[in-house]
Amino acid sequence: MAQDKTKELLERGRAMYLPVYAQREMILDHGKGARLWDIAGNEYIDLGAGIAVSVLGHQNAELIQVAIEQMQKLWHTSNVYFTEPAIRLASDLVKNTFAERVFFSNSGAEANEAAIKLARKFASFHSSSEKHEIITFEGSFHGRTLTTVTATAQPKYQEGFGPLPGGFTYCPFNDFDAIEQQISDKTCAVLVEPIQGEGGVHVAKPGFLAHLQALCQKHDALLVFDEIQSGMGRTGRLFAYEWEDNIQPDIVTVAKALGGGLPIGSMLTTERVSQVMKVGDHGSTFGGNPVITAVAGAVLQQVCSSVLMDNVKKQSDQLQMGLKELQQQKKLFKEIRGKGLIVGAELQEPWEGKAAQLSELCRQHGVLILQAGPNVLRFLPPLNITDEELQEGLQRMKSALSRV
Ligand SMILES: Cc1ncc(COP(=O)(O)O)c(C=O)c1O
Structure with a gap:
């Protein structure tokens, strides 16, 4: 049922949208923190934050409250x-x-x-x-x-x-x-x-x-x-x-x-x-x-709070460490670079030019990552991502990419 609905919505969207995007094979439905769910019930760890937008994650209670109060006025x-x-x-x-x-x-x-x-x-x-x-x-x-x-x-x-x-x-x-x-x-x-x-x-x-x-x-x-x-x-x-x-x-x-x-x-x-x-x-x-x-x-x-900025530093170290571990296993990357929670991993041969395929593979394993051009995997997670969410995301990514 859910599969059919996904297929039907994708077909309708693709038939009607100006064809300028390459939307992935899912229909996102809701999110919480750094997790997202599609209409078929699949769960994803969000390491892209809607391209650096959802900095405080999804369904942030304070933002919802502020929005509702203003919407009622x-x-x-x-x-x-x-x-x-x-x-x-x-x-x-x-x-x-x-x-x-x-x-x-x-x-x-x-x-x-x-x-x-x-x-x-x-x-x-x-x-x-x-x-x-x-x-x-x-x-x-x-x-x-x-x-x-x-x-x-x-x-x-x-x-x-x-x-x-x-x-x-x-x-x-x-x-x-x-x-x-x-x-x-x-x-x-x-x-x-x-x-x-x-x-x-x-x-x-x-x-x-x-x-x-x-x-x-x-x-x-x-x-x-x-x-x-x-x-x-x-x-x-x-x-x-x-x-x-x-x-x-x-x-x-x-x-x-x-x-x-x-x-x-x-x-x-x-x-x-x-x-x-x-x-x-x-x-x-x-x-x-x-x-x-x-x-x-x-x-x-x-x-502007030091709590959030401290988390950026901490999670940045964890993310870089996770990517380096993956590098030790698979030698996927030419370079891992960035600052804080904007991180790019440039692919090397034989994966050069395959950022789209690898990010799709990650999605199929329950983690959403971005690309920056054909050669770079890009990570822009919510700034308040928790230890547990990030580790889960890294784990899923490792299990996806260890198959290539
Ligand atoms: C550095 C930079 N400038 C400008 C833009 C354009 O922003 P928007 O898509 O909101 O128009 C982007 C979007 O990715 C960006 O990364």
Whole structure:
């Protein structure tokens, strides 16, 4: 019965959805903590958290309570009006980060879009429209709108969508000399992920962000960090860039984890940079919706707690240890890398290019993992994953992968 229903729903979904996703052979139904169940009753350990979103796991009691209380009061107002949850979230973001001003969007791409518009406006206001170039990095991922996919320096995401917006140039990631050659007085911003997520879990080399900062200062360009995947506690600090000393970004974008599973993004910036924007220059109907900002406020509070950050460190060590044990048995990986609970395991021959098959095998053994391109298995578990959930997940993964 359940099998038939799964099959029927998959067929219907596949017949009607725009065919841009490769949905797995199950229909998820409910979750609790780091566990998920499908409609056929199969249980999975969730080591992907909906691509770094469900940071506090599924059915988090506090988030449910906050959401229900706000839903019983007010769902939506538009940005013609303020609401208290949105103002509280803005205050908490300002209190806990470098930021003095925030803009709320519904997604990561929109947060980056706001950052790109702000950088262009800032340059045209203080210099001229000639100063419009934005440098991003090979292997980056910044979103799927036409402009953010142009910022995304991976041709596979851009093919067939031209003409693309102009003014973007690409530089090799972690190449100190190349960026020095490329940046100029025409550069208005350098946009970078401190840890490239979709591009294969590549961490910025020590000193790379400081190098970018110095070059941006020299050329009067804004330093923009895309922390949509790496931020909100994923590395054990609120933002991944905070692992490097004395870094002062001009703009940081966040999304994914901020809503704990509800859609929200935010662009954070300084008073100085924000002042070029005036009423009507940018906006969003839903951005900063009261229900989501109430929930995001509760997420941020937990992410700022040392208890959660200590768990990230502890579980990161356990995850890395589990992957190393698997490596000793099977020699699957060329490299295991990452920081905190964003971890990538790059496959080596004969498994190169088989990340999709291996993650499907894991799913069949009751553990959900992600891939980052064809060669990298990616792990982004909930930040509050327990010892027991993680060990169970690792066990299932070992039993799946020991068969290959
Ligand atoms: C670093 C980074 N930036 C931007 C985005 C786009 O976010 P969204 O899918 O919410 O638009 C993503 C999504 O994976 C991301 O990882």
